[in-house]
Amino acid sequence: xxxxxxxxxxxxxxTRRIALSFLASAxxxxxxxxxxxxxxxxxxxxxxxxxxxxGLATGLAIWGRxxxxxxGYVEEHEGFxxxxxxxxxxxxxxxxxxxxxxxxxxxATLGLALTALGAAALFPLRSxxxxxxxxPVRALTETPWRPGVRLVNADGRPLRPDDVPAGAVVxxxxxxxxEAGDAPAFAVRLRPERFTRPPSAGHLDGLVVxxxxxxxxxxxxxxxxxxxxxxxxxxxxxxxxxxxxAAPVAGPAARPLPGLPIEVGADGYLRATGDFxxxxxxxxWDRP
Amino acid sequence: MILDRLARxxxxxxxxxxxxxxxxxxxxxxxxSFMLGEIAxxxxxxxxxTGVYLTFFFDPSSADRAYxxxxxxxxGTTTSAAYASTVRLSWDVRGGLLIRQxxxxxxxxxxxxxxxxxxxxxxxxxxxRPRELNWLVGVTMLTLALANGFTGYSMPDDLVSGxxxxxxxxxxxxxxxxxAWLVFIALGGEFPSDEMIPRLFVTHVLLVPAVLxxxxxxxxxxxxxxxxxQFPGPGRTEHNVVGSRxxxxxxxRSLALFAWVLAVLFALGGLVQINPVWLYGPFxxxxxxxxxxxxxxxxxGDGALRLFPPWEIRIAGHLVPAPFFPGVVLGGxxxxxxxxxxxxxxxxxxxxRPHHLLDRPRDHPVRTGIGVAVxxxxxxxVVAGGDDLIARLLRVPxxxxxxxxxxxxxxxxxxxxxxxxxxxxxxRGSDAARLGELTRADLRAARRRSGxxxxxxxxxxDEPELPARDRPGERVELWxxxxxxxxxxxxxRAGVALLSNLEVxxxxxxxxxxxxxxxxxxxxxxxxxxxxxxxxxxxxxxxWGNAAMGIALLVAAxxxxxxxxxxxxxxxxxxx
Numbered sequence: 001x002x003x004x005x006x007x008x009x010x011x012x013x014x015t016r017r018i019a020l021s022f023l024a025s026a027x028x029x030x031x032x033x034x035x036x037x038x039x040x041x042x043x044x045x046x047x048x049x050x051x052x053x054x055g056l057a058t059g060l061a062i063w064g065r066x067x068x069x070x071x072g073y074v075e076e077h078e079g080f081x082x083x084x085x086x087x088x089x090x091x092x093x094x095x096x097x098x099x100x101x102x103x104x105x106x107x108a109t110l111g112l113a114l115t116a117l118g119a120a121a122l123f124p125l126r127s128x129x130x131x132x133x134x135x136p137v138r139a140l141t142e143t144p145w146r147p148g149v150r151l152v153n154a155d156g157r158p159l160r161p162d163d164v165p166a167g168a169v170v171x172x173x174x175x176x177x178x179e180a181g182d183a184p185a186f187a188v189r190l191r192p193e194r195f196t197r198p199p200s201a202g203h204l205d206g207l208v209v210x211x212x213x214x215x216x217x218x219x220x221x222x223x224x225x226x227x228x229x230x231x232x233x234x235x236x237x238x239x240x241x242x243x244x245x246a247a248p249v250a251g252p253a254a255r256p257l258p259g260l261p262i263e264v265g266a267d268g269y270l271r272a273t274g275d276f277x278x279x280x281x282x283x284x285w286d287r288p
Numbered sequence: 289m290i291l292d293r294l295a296r297x298x299x300x301x302x303x304x305x306x307x308x309x310x311x312x313x314x315x316x317x318x319x320x321s322f323m324l325g326e327i328a329x330x331x332x333x334x335x336x337x338t339g340v341y342l343t344f345f346f347d348p349s350s351a352d353r354a355y356x357x358x359x360x361x362x363x364g365t366t367t368s369a370a371y372a373s374t375v376r377l378s379w380d381v382r383g384g385l386l387i388r389q390x391x392x393x394x395x396x397x398x399x400x401x402x403x404x405x406x407x408x409x410x411x412x413x414x415x416x417r418p419r420e421l422n423w424l425v426g427v428t429m430l431t432l433a434l435a436n437g438f439t440g441y442s443m444p445d446d447l448v449s450g451x452x453x454x455x456x457x458x459x460x461x462x463x464x465x466x467x468a469w470l471v472f473i474a475l476g477g478e479f480p481s482d483e484m485i486p487r488l489f490v491t492h493v494l495l496v497p498a499v500l501x502x503x504x505x506x507x508x509x510x511x512x513x514x515x516x517x518q519f520p521g522p523g524r525t526e527h528n529v530v531g532s533r534x535x536x537x538x539x540x541r542s543l544a545l546f547a548w549v550l551a552v553l554f555a556l557g558g559l560v561q562i563n564p565v566w567l568y569g570p571f572x573x574x575x576x577x578x579x580x581x582x583x584x585x586x587x588x589g590d591g592a593l594r595l596f597p598p599w600e601i602r603i604a605g606h607l608v609p610a611p612f613f614p615g616v617v618l619g620g621x622x623x624x625x626x627x628x629x630x631x632x633x634x635x636x637x638x639x640x641r642p643h644h645l646l647d648r649p650r651d652h653p654v655r656t657g658i659g660v661a662v663x664x665x666x667x668x669x670v671v672a673g674g675d676d677l678i679a680r681l682l683r684v685p686x687x688x689x690x691x692x693x694x695x696x697x698x699x700x701x702x703x704x705x706x707x708x709x710x711x712x713x714x715x716r717g718s719d720a721a722r723l724g725e726l727t728r729a730d731l732r733a734a735r736r737r738s739g740x741x742x743x744x745x746x747x748x749x750d751e752p753e754l755p756a757r758d759r760p761g762e763r764v765e766l767w768x769x770x771x772x773x774x775x776x777x778x779x780x781r782a783g784v785a786l787l788s789n790l791e792v793x794x795x796x797x798x799x800x801x802x803x804x805x806x807x808x809x810x811x812x813x814x815x816x817x818x819x820x821x822x823x824x825x826x827x828x829x830x831x832w833g834n835a836a837m838g839i840a841l842l843v844a845a846x847x848x849x850x851x852x853x854x855x856x857x858x859x860x861x862x863x864x
Contacts, residue, residue, distance in 0.1 A: 045386045072532075182478065218479075236590075237675065
């Protein structure tokens, strides 16, 4: 067995500093455990763990810098162009007469088999969209709004025309489908004489209903600039002019908000007379 | 003693010692910029550790669940299990909030470290042959990091993340022909679907991390196999690596960095609130909040969506919606360009040689200019992602901010790119070591020089190695050390002495290694290790310095005493 030379002292004070750092680390760890045990407190837990790891880091860093040789070493680099004979002999092994790589015909059929397998393996991915679900284009085009569906507010209470006072925006949903992702709409009462373009879905004494989903990227257009008749999208700041059939006037949206045709039913509640005038929300390839 | 026996037991069965000896002697360059990738690595470790803890408490389900706990505003409300369990994790699981916030901060720093690492690799040309493969792996990991950041951000089913998910879904739906199908297959139906959160969860905790672990392993294995690149300097050639050995100094330093990363992450996780989902409320399709910004690494995409004009195209009755261009095309082009860059550059410069010496940014003004321009472009997109905040802060109408940003995002990159190109060329053409030392004449020269000056890749490292007789003062010294041999390289003019990282068995092995590292440099066999002269000089200097200081103090004390003696003899000088 080789005799080991004694551990050198190192520069004065360094070992003490390292040991102190590690002690601080241990104190941090104990502090964390105590904080946790006493009921936990996020800030103190974070500080204690930070102290624990910072102590560890300081100690290790001083150790690496002051007690061990740093820098001044060189390692050779053999390069990556292998000698030609080495390359050739490897190639020889791979292309020996009995090498599988030489049977081109078999390789071709093997390739065919693997390609077929790979392609077949893609088919079950289709199950990720269950077969009984509506096909994408129809699902995106249609919403739960049908003729006769009553308009309800977020609490599910049916709305009368009086529930939409002038200057207020009321979120409306199809009765029974409040959670539907593509159905949210808003009702707002405007002064009909200010319409510069008649609403495509019609209006009831200035009461209009439009889809709440921005035609840019589908965010809810929640910000109403009262008096200007502008609806603003908080996500990308598209702005729609409600006096001009919700046409986009600024920002990245290119299409108007779809309108919802409504009527007052025999029971005095607001009802839809059909679906939105066009598919709500962001655009897609097969959008009519 | 126990460690000793354990090590022996393993070695007797696996014969690890030769491998371990070589591995421990691996040399790492000492430049700080080589630690950036390690910050990413250690953030990833932190992410895995904190993330595993979180999975014990998070319930990835859209099913209804009532929250009962210590956050009063939500107590008794029914939300999705994902949201309820996230609130529970934050308020009612002891230590849960710390781990959750640390996890989120770690994700932000993980992506940031990757991006900064990539920028370093880009500006120093470290992706050139033979490291193109590792560049591809790295760019892939960046995409995966972004994907995992986004899936993790979306999982709690809170209002802000739900809106973010809806935007991404809208961008995906904008892809021609297949967009709607891609989205429906991914989500199992129309947004928001019940399958959404479980699928995000599996992607976030299993699929992407597994691929990341495999790619990180490949990334590191390639670094070990190819060895590090290094900046040019005395004693550094295309055939060696100069720096510190893995053991002991580099492993200590690297572990210290790991601990620093954890310290910073836990400090942030404990003290700086992030993603307080209980304030946002659960996702509801009709709810929105403003201002709303995603995590920083998605901000460039959001900024692009905000800036792009409302242009939509109809092709034979089909719609290509506006988000397609800033969302899909920009993202696709960005990553395709990143993937293709090493090959594009090789094709443009015709430089097919392997490079182990790095460029400084000035060595390649075109690359530097392009890099700075692209970075400015993305920085402007990030700024645009906060255009509503800017408008609110400056009290300027939002659409004025938008118009200005639309111009700046196109003009500013051209300006900064050109400026960087000119500065790099001025630095290359002059003797200035830093930007501050550039003279006006240098700048004027850089503007005039139209590619006729030094060639684009003209650096000492690119020229063929000169034989040693043209470089006097250089030599390789070999000596026996017990039953082993060592060697070192000395350049007296540059004042450098570099020790071989390994002890070898024979003189021949030592000579071969030295010839590989320093081709053409003369070998000399010396009797033993030369004394570490500089250290002795330093110690001597310190001694002399101490002595001089002592004398100076003594003289000062004496003079002081004399003065006091003048003032009054009864004043006792303080004993020294």
